[in-house]
Amino acid sequence: MNEREVGLCATCRWVQIVRNRRDSVFYRCTRAETDARFVRYPPLPMLRCPGYERQADDQSSNLRRGGL
Numbered sequence: 001m002n003e004r005e006v007g008l009c010a011t012c013r014w015v016q017i018v019r020n021r022r023d024s025v026f027y028r029c030t031r032a033e034t035d036a037r038f039v040r041y042p043p044l045p046m047l048r049c050p051g052y053e054r055q056a057d058d059q060s061s062n063l064r065r066g067g068l
């Protein structure tokens with residue numbers, strides 16, 4: 001998935017990228033652990049989110065390099 005297909009979660013500091021044995025990739029929202037407004041696996045692309053906080057540049061560039 002590219003950044004456009006993922007939406008805001010692609011560059012959010014709260015996302016954790018999970019890859020299963022079949023090499024499928026899931027975007028897990030770690031805010032869901034403590035805040036009921038969020039779901040663990042949000043529907044993508046995420047276009048608007050009250051919890052969005054942009055990652056530091058080094059984190060988001062790693063994501064882009066991974067082609068996710």
Ligand code: SF4
Nearest residue numbers: 009012015029049051
């Ligand atoms: S806070 Fe919103 S944008 Fe960030 S990972 Fe969770 S659902 Fe995605």
